[in-house]
Amino acid sequence: MTSAGIATLIVRYGLVVLFFPASALDKTLNFKGAVAQAREVFPGVFGTLTILAGLFIEIVMPLGILTGTADRLAALIMAGYCAATAVLFKRFWQPGDFFKSGDSKARTLFWDFLKNLSLASGFLLITVGLAGHGLDAFLAQPFGSSHPYGG
Template identity: 55%
Template sequence: MATLDIVIAFGVRLLLVLLFLPFSAADKIFNFRGAVGQAREAVHATAPAVTLILIGVCVEIGMSLCILTGFCDRAAAFVMAGYCGVTALLWKQFWKPGDFWAGGEGRALFWDFLKNFALAGGFLLITFGTGASSVQGFLADPLSSTHPYSATREARP
């Protein structure tokens, strides 16, 4: 039964990070100019846009690897939840294109906006679990691991 637990834990984590590693990170790397162009829509200057994209690549690769390996996975998931929220607010601004109810770009952005926050919720489940007491445990030791692949998983503080 322990093997099935490990496979499920890895599979769920892989599904959560699959969008970021490899796809979004690779897209930013191989289409760097396009990514910087999109970032310039939010910050209007090249240097900060390049910085944002480089930070994004580092977050998407580094935090995804931490979540997959279980190394400081709670902190990494917390960072990814924030990343999803920030990117939704900066690049999925469904309220800007015009009449939401008429359809078009605003409606498509709305669904992308919600998807980002749904992903954030998934990452927060790794961070905090489902119990209120685990929030205290995270705050007490934010770099702790959930030990997702341990045969005898430790209880969360």
């Protein structure tokens, strides 16, 4: 692998490490706690299904991004996942203490919300490329590879 390929791998791993292995492992080891958190938004069995879907996304999509296998589609799914989790679970507008001096749950959630949107933007760069020309390639062949390592 060339030095450019190694750099690409490092950058891609930097984007996905939060999900695979970190968040996926946390959901696995603390499954009951993850389901309890999901049930705050999705009651009953839907909370469990949400966590199982999240586990699938957090394991399979990063592997696609790292290996270059349908990486544009995997990155698009990760972008949607990040945006959805920001809106569903980082609801900074609810606590009502955003402008309170000192500690604020709302501001903490706000920074997490922005982090999720920033990650979504990073994943969209994989989907469309830095110059945006990859959008045509993605639309023409959504399950194709961007060949990130020069292959």
